[in-house]
Amino acid sequence: MPPSSRPEVFPVHTPAASQIFTTVLSHGPLTRSEMAGRTGLSAAAVTKAVRPLIEAGYLVEDVDEEARRALGRPANPVRVDGGRALFLGVKVTGDELIGVLTDLCCRIRVARHLPLTDRDPKPVLAQIAELVRELLTEADGFGVRVRGLGLAVSGDVDRAAGAVRYSPFLEWRDVPLAELAAMTTGLPVTVDNDVRALTVAEQWFGAGVGLSDFAVVTVGAGIGCGLVVHGQVVAGAHGVAGEIGHVAIDPAGPLCHCGNRGCVEAIAGEEAIVAAVGEAAGVQVADAAEALAFAHRGDAGARAVYARAGEAIGRGIATVANLLGPELVIISGEGLAAYDLFAEQIRDAFAAAAFGSAAQCAVRTRPLPFEEWARGAAATAIQSFITTDQN
Amino acid sequence: MPPSSRPEVFPVHTPAASQIFTTVLSHGPLTRSEMAGRTGLSAAAVTKAVRPLIEAGYLVEDVDEEARRALGRPANPVRVDGGRALFLGVKVTGDELIGVLTDLCCRIRVARHLPLTDRDPKPVLAQIAELVRELLTEADGFGVRVRGLGLAVSGDVDRAAGAVRYSPFLEWRDVPLAELAAMTTGLPVTVDNDVRALTVAEQWFGAGVGLSDFAVVTVGAGIGCGLVVHGQVVAGAHGVAGEIGHVAIDPAGPLCHCGNRGCVEAIAGEEAIVAAVGEAAGVQVADAAEALAFAHRGDAGARAVYARAGEAIGRGIATVANLLGPELVIISGEGLAAYDLFAEQIRDAFAAAAFGSAAQCAVRTRPLPFEEWARGAAATAIQSFITTDQN
DNA sequence: TTCTTTCATTGACAGCGGAAAATAAGGCGC
């Protein structure tokens, strides 16, 4: 895939066009009048915004024979042509890279893993380059250029600067990852925090579509939370936000690695659950799967551990709801494998601790395939591509 | 003050003009080039936006002889003429009305109280009308029209609809207060939640000026919190947000009137403190002042109660910081009278429970004179006046 | 076929904000 060096940019030069495109991207096929209604723009503005996007091939008219209204000229639904552009997303964890190739609609086309052999920035960068190369080879088969790379890293990430300020798992400090990756891969690179990236994916392509205030809670090794307020992902003035895992809910709770007692993560994080199940059963429990097996086998102690975890998560979510009053909380993450073991406790604890109308907030779970994190990274790349500084 | 029936509106018809005016309002006298720099607009746009505002008398040129730069044409600072318009703000509590008359810069000119004799909407409305009449009489002395009335009510308030959805203290449900008050007073009325109103005042005229993410925590009878995220006050999808008072921080804590255990308010709210001090001292303690006196007299039990309250507040603030990563938290409220008794605990608990860079968030206290709540209400009226639906 | 209804497009136009040139208003050096 030699870069065809045509500096083709996304043909969106006005706020209206940008609004139109993201609306169609999120809300599936829409007729022009629906777009006008949704965005508040005039029909004329829609026509003018849509034309260059169709000419450039990013939008296509859907000749949908069904669903005709009885009267009047039939409406012409327009949708995003997902195949028009490809993107890469890579999630960097402490011990592996997960990469995906997605289309413009953020549908995963190819997924790949790569175990990480060394956590220093340089070798990690080399392995990112390797994974990107593999995925680019796959992309060749689609005959469409890859327009951007998103990297998702846990920890304190400054997206605007493209730098990883501090990542505990990788033990990185102030790594200008976007710049480095752009040099080695030749692609435009977007770097963001992993939970925020996942939240962007939900906001544009998932359960958060159309909502201006919602939260994504991830349950797994850590307990994370991405927040969308006023239609924007919350980044925090100092790069830290959504640390629901370190909301302390019990001064008498177990010690957390952050130094406090009773953090949600110290009760419901994977490590904590594995340890607690082991203790309850009086045996060594190696990992989450084994702990889960214990509980599913009916071990009362193990079940109690999960119940306690569910309560902690429910209280954490209630805290978010009490402070922000979101419309929806999406629970996701690998930890959802144990959902049957703590669903009830999450709901009960949430209902009990949510104050007043905050309890009206809907709570929904979503399974999270392992590539989802990488898909989030791709979503940030798509976002960057679309909103590229052409204002 | 007969309404002079001239439907004079605020001469702001463009986003640029609105931006300019609010910038000057918040950031004191500014020269035109400073405005351009701050807002990102061109010098030409500033000139065009400023002229009609000066012509209408809302802005005035400050002939400031000092602070001249050595070289070049002297700059002309421009400031808002506070005296150009007056506003009323009324805070409605369960047992009294607090009203203020402010100028356009939200400086209090006159303050008045009125004990509330009945909590039903109708008599309350009549008393609001009475207080407004008094304040309007005072306003006559200034020879300037009163342009709006803000009403601050605790509870679930829908500002856009101008309705009080539910107020526990007043026992109101779905009262269309803005409409009713507009009818009886003849003024444009803005109704908002009291803590949010206070937050608006801080955002435009207080310590939150220029910040896009901060929180206001009020300590008093209740523990409340107003949040500003992405430069906008958070209202919550269901009208509830910032309920820091009902963030549960200790499952073994005292029972809260909301039904849970260990809410911040159940530990640090006035009622809780009074009860706990009474219990510690083994005597009847009537009110907050008496409880405070006990502690200041050195009673160890009473001091411990305040220490515990401080810790609860600090943990609550840390929760906000962990979730939202604000730049600043402003602590205010009548409860600050006891600040010397729990300042240390607030800081320590915050520092301990804040995760990572969230601890970089500044925490500042601000005394809260009793009229401040009413001033917040006036601030919402000013906001409505300025951003009145002229696009 | 002609009418009705709804969707989409076109062309004229108003108005906002930007760029650059012009003007204003001081000190400074001589």
Add this chain to the structure above:
DNA sequence: GCGCCTTATTTTCCGCTGTCAATGAAAGAA
């Protein structure tokens, strides 16, 4: 006191975006 220099502000176009109102298009209905 006179021109020069510097910085602040205004003026004068000008491009561009989005709206309005009128027109064209594509059905089904009469």
